[in-house]
Amino acid sequence: MKNIEELNKEINKFKETGRIIIVEGKKDRRALEKLGFKNIVELNKKPLFQIIEDISNKNKECDILTDLDKKGKELYGKLNSGLCRYGVKVDNKFREFLQKNTRLSHIEGLFNYLNKE
Numbered sequence: 629m630k631n632i633e634e635l636n637k638e639i640n641k642f643k644e645t646g647r648i649i650i651v652e653g654k655k656d657r658r659a660l661e662k663l664g665f666k667n668i669v670e671l672n673k674k675p676l677f678q679i680i681e682d683i684s685n686k687n688k689e690c691d692i693l694t695d696l697d698k699k700g701k702e703l704y705g706k707l708n709s710g711l712c713r714y715g716v717k718v719d720n721k722f723r724e725f726l727q728k729n730t731r732l733s734h735i736e737g738l739f740n741y742l743n744k745e
Contacts, residue, residue, distance in 0.1 A: 635729065635742065639663060642722040648683060648690040650707060652700065655736035656693070662739045676706055684714035691719050695734045696727055 648667045651657050657668045671679060671694075683690055692707050694700035708718050726732055732741055 632742065638722060638725050639742075642691070645689075645691075645719070647719065648687050650679065650683070650690060650692045650694070651735055652694050652703065653736075656695075656734075659736045659739040660693070663742070671703070676703075676710060680707065680710040680714060680716075684711060684716050687716060689717045689719060691722060693723055693735050696723075697733045700734075 643663075643665055646667060648669055649660065649665060650669050650671065651660065652671050654670060654672070657670045660668055669679065669683065690711065692704050692711075694703040694707070704720075704723070708720075711718055726738075730741060732738060
């Protein structure tokens with residue numbers, strides 16, 4: 629990361645949206661909560677269709693912050709297409725920022741990444 633301040637700025641912008649954030653599991657949720665995020669939904673072995681329906685019934689926008697590895701990218705694709713079918717707008721700006729500007733592969737490492745850089 630060129631500049632840790634830039635990452636912190638992006639995190640703060642992302643937090644201000646207040647949108648629902650979908651993550652893969654407990655460790656991801658905990659890492660984001662340590663950074664002050666709220667409205668986090670973890671997949672937690674629930675069927676994807678159930679999560680998509682639950683979110684689409686309550687929200688018109690969300691963020692998907694699955695891991696940046698192969699499995700996470702597959703989950704992102706499935707969630708994104710399912711949510712879009714239900715009319716939910718998925719904002720992926722923060723996810724793209726992490727992919728381009730950090731060496732992170734797992735969201736659970738974001739808190740530690742910030743504190744090591």
